[in-house]
Amino acid sequence: MRNSLILRTAARLLVPLILLFSVFLMLRGHNESGGGFIGGLVAGTAFALYAMAYGTAASRRALRTTPQALLAAGLATALLSAVIPLFQGGAMLQGLWAKPLGVKVGTPILFDVGVYLIVIGITLMIVYELDESGVQFFPQEPHPASLPAEAEESA
Amino acid sequence: MDSHTLLLLPLLIPFVVAVATLALRTRPGLQKALNLIGMTGILAASIALLVRIGNEGIQATGLGGWPAPFGIMMVADHLSVIMLIVSALIGVAVAIYAIPNVDAQRVGFGFYPFMNLLMVGINGAFLTGDLFNLYVWFEVMLISSFVLIVLGNTDEQLAGGIKYVVINLVSSLFFLAGVGMIYGLTGTLNMAELAMALPQVEQEGLVTVVAMLFLVSFGIKAALFPLFFWLPASYHTPPAAVSAFFAGLLTKVGVYALIRVFTLLFTQDVGFTHGLLLWAAGLTMVSGVLAAAIQTDFRKILSFHIISQIGYMIMGLALFTPLALIGAVFYIVHHIIVKANLFLVSGAANQLQGTFSLKKLKGLYAAHPLMAVLFVIPAFSLAGFPPLSGFWAKLILAKAGLEAGAYWIVAVAMAVGLFTMYSMSKVWVNAFLPGTDEDVDAGRTPTAVRVMYLSIGALAAATIFISVFAGPVYEMAEQSADELMNSSAYIEAVTGHEESVADSATRVDLDGRAGGVHAQ
Numbered sequence: 134m135r136n137s138l139i140l141r142t143a144a145r146l147l148v149p150l151i152l153l154f155s156v157f158l159m160l161r162g163h164n165e166s167g168g169g170f171i172g173g174l175v176a177g178t179a180f181a182l183y184a185m186a187y188g189t190a191a192s193r194r195a196l197r198t199t200p201q202a203l204l205a206a207g208l209a210t211a212l213l214s215a216v217i218p219l220f221q222g223g224a225m226l227q228g229l230w231a232k233p234l235g236v237k238v239g240t241p242i243l244f245d246v247g248v249y250l251i252v253i254g255i256t257l258m259i260v261y262e263l264d265e266s267g268v269q270f271f272p273q274e275p276h277p278a279s280l281p282a283e284a285e286e287s288a
Numbered sequence: 289m290d291s292h293t294l295l296l297l298p299l300l301i302p303f304v305v306a307v308a309t310l311a312l313r314t315r316p317g318l319q320k321a322l323n324l325i326g327m328t329g330i331l332a333a334s335i336a337l338l339v340r341i342g343n344e345g346i347q348a349t350g351l352g353g354w355p356a357p358f359g360i361m362m363v364a365d366h367l368s369v370i371m372l373i374v375s376a377l378i379g380v381a382v383a384i385y386a387i388p389n390v391d392a393q394r395v396g397f398g399f400y401p402f403m404n405l406l407m408v409g410i411n412g413a414f415l416t417g418d419l420f421n422l423y424v425w426f427e428v429m430l431i432s433s434f435v436l437i438v439l440g441n442t443d444e445q446l447a448g449g450i451k452y453v454v455i456n457l458v459s460s461l462f463f464l465a466g467v468g469m470i471y472g473l474t475g476t477l478n479m480a481e482l483a484m485a486l487p488q489v490e491q492e493g494l495v496t497v498v499a500m501l502f503l504v505s506f507g508i509k510a511a512l513f514p515l516f517f518w519l520p521a522s523y524h525t526p527p528a529a530v531s532a533f534f535a536g537l538l539t540k541v542g543v544y545a546l547i548r549v550f551t552l553l554f555t556q557d558v559g560f561t562h563g564l565l566l567w568a569a570g571l572t573m574v575s576g577v578l579a580a581a582i583q584t585d586f587r588k589i590l591s592f593h594i595i596s597q598i599g600y601m602i603m604g605l606a607l608f609t610p611l612a613l614i615g616a617v618f619y620i621v622h623h624i625i626v627k628a629n630l631f632l633v634s635g636a637a638n639q640l641q642g643t644f645s646l647k648k649l650k651g652l653y654a655a656h657p658l659m660a661v662l663f664v665i666p667a668f669s670l671a672g673f674p675p676l677s678g679f680w681a682k683l684i685l686a687k688a689g690l691e692a693g694a695y696w697i698v699a700v701a702m703a704v705g706l707f708t709m710y711s712m713s714k715v716w717v718n719a720f721l722p723g724t725d726e727d728v729d730a731g732r733t734p735t736a737v738r739v740m741y742l743s744i745g746a747l748a749a750a751t752i753f754i755s756v757f758a759g760p761v762y763e764m765a766e767q768s769a770d771e772l773m774n775s776s777a778y779i780e781a782v783t784g785h786e787e788s789v790a791d792s793a794t795r796v797d798l799d800g801r802a803g804g805v806h807a808q
Contacts, residue, residue, distance in 0.1 A: 205311040212303060224353035225296050 137186070144186035148195075151179035159249050160242070169245035173252025180253070181260045188272045189264040192257075200261065204254035211247025214240040292349045294340060295362055297333035298372050298411040301326050306404035319400040320387050326404060327379035330411070334372040337364055338764075346771065346781035348417060356783045357481055363417035363782055366768035367617060371414045371544055374621050377750060378536045378628045379407055381743040385632055386529040388736035389639070394439050394527070402439075403533070406432035413541050417782055419467050419477040422545065426463070426509070430456050433538060436530050437522060448522030455518040459508035466501035469494065480782035483552050483775050492556060499554040499561050506549070510542030512602060513572035516595045520579070523594070524587035524644070528635020531587060535594055536628030540620055543601050547616065550605055551772040558608060565606035570700045573599030577707040586634040586644045586719065589711055590627065593670065596704055597623050603697055604685055612688035613769035614762065615681065621761060622669065622677040622754060629666040629747035633659065636740040637719060640733075649719035656733060658741060660720050665748040667716070669755070671709040677754040680762075 155176035162168025184192035193199075217240050218227040230239035264271045305326035309319040341347055341364055350359035364372075382403075390399050409429025416422050438449040471477055473494060474485040489495055504515070511519040519539070523531050546565075554561055576596030583589045601623070604616025636659060637652060638644050653660040669676035682705060689698035733741075754761050771777055 201310065201313055205307055205313075208303075208307045208310065212300075212307060216300065218353075219293055224292055224350060225300075226351045227353035 141186045144182050148179045148183050151182070152176055155179065155249075159245055162245060163242060169248030170252055172245075173249040174256060176249070176253045177256030177260070180257055184260060184264070184271050186272070189261050193261065196257065200254040200257040202254075203250050204258070207247045207250030207252075207254060209247070210250060211244050214243035214247060217243075291340060291344075291347045294333065294337055295347055295349050295364055295415065298330050298337070298376070298415065299362075299408055301329045301333065302404040302407035302411065306401045306408065309400040309404065310398065313396070313398070316392060316395045319395065320383075323386075323400045323403065324380070324383040327376060327383045327407070330407065331373065331376035331380055334369060334376050338366075338369045338373060340364075341366065341369060346777055348781045357476060357478055360421045361417035361478060361480070361782050362415045363480075363778065364415060365771045365778055365781075366764060367544070367547065367772060368414045370617065370621060370764060370768060371540070372411060374624045375407075375410055375414070375537050375540075377747075378533060378624060381628065381632070381747050382529050382533045384743040384746075385532070385635070385740055386527075388739045389529040389635055390527055391440075397439055399436070399439060402432045402435045406436065406533070410537055410541055414544060417479050419470065419479060419482070421477075423460070423463055423467060426460065426541075429538070429541065430460070433534065437526050437534070439526065439530075442525070445525040448525040451518045452522040455508055455515075459505045462501050462508075463505035466498045466505065469498045469501070473498070478782065479548070479552055480779040483779055484783075486553055487556060495554070496557055496560065499550075499557075502549050502554070503546070503561070503564070506542045506545045507568070508542070509539065510546060510598055510602070511539050511572075511595050512542075512568050512598060513575050513595075516572070516576070516598075519595060520588055520591040523591040524585060528587075528631055528638060532628045532631035532635065535590065535631050536624045539594060539598060540601075540624055543598060543605075543620060546602065547605050547613075547772065551608075551613070552775050552778065555608075562606045562608045565602055566694065566697060569599045569602035569606050570697050571599075572596065572602065573700055573704040577704045577711070580711045581707060581714075584646045584718075586637065586646060586649065586715065587631065589646075589715060590630050590634065593708060593711060594627060596708065597627065597670070599704070600682070600685055600701060603701060604688065607688050607692045607694060607697075609688055609692050610766075610769050610773050611684065611691060613772050614765045615684035615688050617765040617768050618684055618761065619681040621765070622681045622751070625747050625750050625754070626666040626669045626678065629744055629751070630663075630670065632740065632744045632747065633663045633666070636737050636744065639737050639740065646715060646718040650722050651720075653720040656737075658733075659737075659744075662741065662744045662748050663716070663720065665751055667712040669751050671712050672705045673709075675755055677751050677758070680755065680758045684762075 155172045157172075158167040158175055159169050159172030160167075162172065180192050180196055183195055196203075215226045218229050219225055221229060223229065226244075228239050228241050230237060232238075305322050308322055312318045312322070337347070346363065346365045348356075348361050348363045350356060350361050352359055354360070386399070386403075406429055409425050409427075409432060412425035413422055413429060416425055434449065434453050437452055438445050467477065470482065470486075473489050473491065474482055476482060476485060486495060506512075508515045508518075523534055525531075526534075550561065550565065573596045576592050576594070576599065580589050580592035580596065583592060597619075601616045601619050604612045604614075604619060606612075634644060637649055640652070640656065640659075641649055643649060652663075665676070669678040672678040672682045682701065686698050686701060689695070689701070
């Protein structure tokens with residue numbers, strides 16, 4: 134599994150496609166099968182694939198943020214979609230809709246975006262944790278200095 | 289503020305704090321402050337809600353603007369709000385206590401976000417008026433508590449955590465099976481609708497089966513005999529702040545759920561269901577207190593006493609008279625505060641002498657007289673000394689038992705009270721009295737312990753408040769017992785909402801949703 138040229142080349146091509154597909158799945162979920170959860174899982178697999186090809190440190194760099202931050206952002210987004218109707222005199226979690234430029238958008242899609250981010254965050258937390266707790270599955274390379282504190286505490 | 293928002297604040301506040309503390313992962317100071325502010329906010333919102341329902345009766349609201357039988361209803365009656373207030377009080381006390389008690393490593397791993405998510409789950413369970421939604425809140429609560437119980441990764445914690453996780457998953461399975469069956473029988477999961485539909489179900493045997501499934505499920509969560517073994521195996525392992533929070537609140541959510549379903553839903557065959565509950569109550573009291581008598585670990589003694597105290601609450605429910613329910617509610621209020629406080633005291637003792645073992649703790653009275661006073665108040669209250677809160681709680685229950693002619697359970701309850709006194713005096717004799725000799729360090733009390741005294745003192749003051757102002761607390765318990773015995777007000781508040789919530793906008797929306805976008 135490590136340093137496979139075929140995997141590395143394929144991953145470069147596949148990762149953007151998978152990410153695009155995950156967004157498609159998330160948006161499709163409003164009326165057909167799909168949604169934030171499955172979209173988030175698919176997006177998570179994109180970064181997991183990248184980690185398998187290039188190592189988790191490279192995957193973390195590609196993510197540009199931490200899984201924990203994604204988790205917090207996702208929860209905040211979902212919360213936002215729940216409380217927006219309160220300010221419009223509606224009930225919490227009530228769907229509010231608008232049609233700017235003829236596209237129907239509403240608070241439920243915001244909720245789905247939140248779920249999408251949470252699922253990516255959780256998936257990647259688990260995937261990265263697997264590597265850091267010593268599962269020999271990903272290509273090994275030196276960890277960047279900014280790894281979380283648990284590495285020091287186990288020592 | 290409109291009732292809808294006020295009703296949801298006890299859920300929104302801890303959720304917001306959970307998100308904020310998660311985002312501020314690297315700022316422990318801010319997390320601690322936010323947590324304290326959030327818990328205080330929940331307390332304030334819950335008290336405001338109590339005032340609101342005192343003036344306007346039971347409040348109910350549908351999430352997402354969906355009307356009663358279709359949407360998930362959140363309902364606040366007196367029982368719910370009393371539970372909210374007491375749990376928020378524990379939340380505030382633990383928020384202060386956790387500042388010195390929970391180490392930086394646990395804070396780094398997300399102690400505060402999970403504490404608040406746990407609070408979301410607990411408050412949701414108290415407020416929901418929908419059975420499946422209750423299941424969801426239980427899961428929110430359990431997942432957060434799974435994390436909190438193993439946070440820190442010691443072998444002891446993992447061993448306790450696994451027992452806790454497995455037994456709770458079994459409990460959830462029973463609950464889900466019951467929910468499925470009840471939906472099959474009635475076609476609804478809204479509790480108010482169920483209260484109307486269940487008496488008309490023809491298969492009475494099946495209703496009793498569902499009642500038993502719920503009894504097993506909530507019985508596990510409430511640590512009822514013979515389903516309590518997970519509790520003393522796990523509660524003494526996490527830091528004192530966590531075990532105090534768990535000891536005060538988690539089993540009581542199970543008790544709350546039992547009270548809710550066995551007053552609102554399953555009252556068709558009281559002779560069988562509540563008779564069984566009474567036996568379970570008696571056996572729970574006895575087995576808990578006897579097991580506590582042989583323990584030598586401070587927190588294990590307290591853990592087994594939780595079990596025996598649960599028996600008293602279930603006794604109130606099982607007798608199923610207005611006075612008995614008043615006793616049960618009073619007992620819950622008294623117990624949550626006292627029990628959480630005793631766990632906090634054990635943590636302070638551990639902070640001072642580095643152990644929870646009664647064989648090693650010594651001389652606390654000579655070295656730290658203030659702590660001895662702060663221990664005596666909840667300990668004597670737990671044992672039922674007049675005029676402390678535990679005395680009133682037991683008195684009401686005993687009177688209810690005598691009126692109902694259930695003499696044996698009253699006798700059991702009194703005997704168990706004596707044994708409780710034995711355990712508490714054992715702690716006193718072993719941990720506080722000996723060692724007036726010079727090897728006990730009577731130096732200056734560390735700042736960490738002073739902060740702990742603050743929250744222990746606050747809860748002790750709450751106990752004294754309930755003891756002195758037992759009248760007003762009794763009246764609140766009486767109101768909730770009235771609502772429980774006579775469920776028409778609850779049903780009306782939930783289902784009568786249909787017209788006011790389902791305004792024209794919602795109906796249009798309903799039609800729109802039915803067809804979906806493609807139909808337009």
